[in-house]
């Protein structure tokens with residue numbers, strides 16, 4: 460079997476790994492995906508995709524002939540020389556990235572010997588590539604080359620982000636290895652950034668940290684807008700027309716969540732700290748994000764007074780729409796704080812079954828939004844699922860005890876809701892009664 464025909468290996472079929480594997484197959488490569496989770500591999504062998512991602516099930520099906528799944532490192536390494544590593548790097552309690560899974564994969568590969576090209580897709584702290592290579596050299600292991608190839612895909616748009624990326628970043632210790640990885644993306648039309656391994660690793664962190672900073676910035680602007688009677692939606696529009704600023708990620712709301720931004724911002728801040736540099740900006744980005752989730756409580760108290768005994772409905776629990784992911788979702792903090800205030804909390808999310816959920820102790824989840832808002836004193840839009848824009852607001856008003864709407868994602872029409880008799884409050888949206896704006900209500 461010549462090199463060209465050898466399949467590519469992907470280790471770790473979580474979010475990034477599965478999308479990477481399937482998209483590489485879609486580009487024409489044969490791909491062997493490995494995961495230690497037997498149930499996940501069994502499901503994939505049956506054609507069942509264990510994560511929710513629009514279009515992924517079909518893409519797995521369309522490329523089934525080029526895809527195989529295994530739990531055996533022997534089977535994988537007997538076939539594959541090029542190995543994408545896409546295992547989780549969750550945060551440790553100190554906020555550093557936990558590299559134990561990455562190290563385990565490297566060990567599995569190293570002790571089986573042979574020539575290998577490791578392509579790192581996992582988000583790893585700057586310097587990881589150099590450390591791994593130094594350790595291998597120290598252990599007398601040669602024949603392994605390393606390339607950093609960070610991923611920038613968003614949940615809910617992952618396939619599009621992989622196949623039509625803004626850029627492909629390739630950091631390598633040798634041009635030859637970088638060339639080989641670049642060739643794997645044949646068919647993807649995007650600028651390629653070829654650089655050193657540490658620089659490629661930093662591009663990933665800096666990109667996520669900057670997007671998070673942009674969100675915290677516009678959230679603070681929104682908070683000031685509330686005090687001065689301006690409208691952040693139009694402020695963001697006016698800002699975004701400046702090509703140096705750009706309109707993306709200027710959507711004010713109740714804070715960013717997910718498996719990436721909170722973790723990566725913290726890890727970059729930690730990385731800087733470990734190198735003796737106090738990253739002040741990121742400290743503020745994290746703090747603003749924490750406070751932003753809690754400002755909703757203040758808004759509810761403005762309209763309802765003491766929340767003890769109040770009934771609050773949360774619309775949307777996932778960290779953003781088009782995903783079933785609850786990691787670092789603003790809803791988790793909000794529900795817990797409301798319960799702490801003595802409120803009864805109900806909720807609806809299109810991705811979650813009715814009943815209870817371990818991440819939301821004491822919260823009743825309903826199958827329908829109208830059920831969740833029944834007898835509520837207020838509702839909060841926490842995740843901007845499109846179906847909330849199409850709600851029958853007359854029926855919602857009928858069902859609620861008090862028609863108070865806190866739009867945590869600025870996706871509803873304030874004028875239409877106010878005309879329908881609701882008290883509406885967004886995030887930095889103008890038109891608040893003077894009394895509320897000045898906090899004297």
Ligand code: UDX
Pocket residue numbers: 610611612613614615667670674707708709710711712713714715716717718719720778779
């Ligand atoms: C992010 C990056 O976008 C992606 O490039 C990287 O590879 C992984 O991390 P993801 O976590 O899927 O992707 O979510 P994203 O769509 O970026 O949203 C992150 C959070 O920011 C969500 O909670 C979202 O609600 C919030 N957000 C996003 C805002 O509050 N305002 C915005 O304008 C954009």
